[in-house]
Amino acid sequence: MMKTLLLSATALALAAPVLAQQTPTPAPTPPAADTSTNKSDMSFSKIDTDKSGSLSLAELKMVDVGVTQADFDKADANKDKTLSMNEFDKWAADHKMSKPGKAG
Numbered sequence: 001m002m003k004t005l006l007l008s009a010t011a012l013a014l015a016a017p018v019l020a021q022q023t024p025t026p027a028p029t030p031p032a033a034d035t036s037t038n039k040s041d042m043s044f045s046k047i048d049t050d051k052s053g054s055l056s057l058a059e060l061k062m063v064d065v066g067v068t069q070a071d072f073d074k075a076d077a078n079k080d081k082t083l084s085m086n087e088f089d090k091w092a093a094d095h096k097m098s099k100p101g102k103a104g
């Protein structure tokens, strides 16, 4: 503890003149996964949150909360319980993902 304090004190003493001359601009990097108000741009890679290369039902629900297991099974052509990009494309084309004016 004392060592750390001494070190930071030394660092501060060394940095003080520099800090006095150029005011450091704090650049807080905002987290990438937040404030997604516009969901019109839903691509496969975005929905595939765990980057497994395929979509689970939970992930598909990000596109449409009303999607059911039956819908999922229908889209899951090879019945491996996941949607490949191909299967998702077909589902999306079938499903007409564009829902204008739906907020919330």
Ligand SMILES: [Ca+2]
Binding pocket: 076, 077, 078, 079, 080, 081, 082, 083, 084, 087
């Ligand atoms: Ca599949």
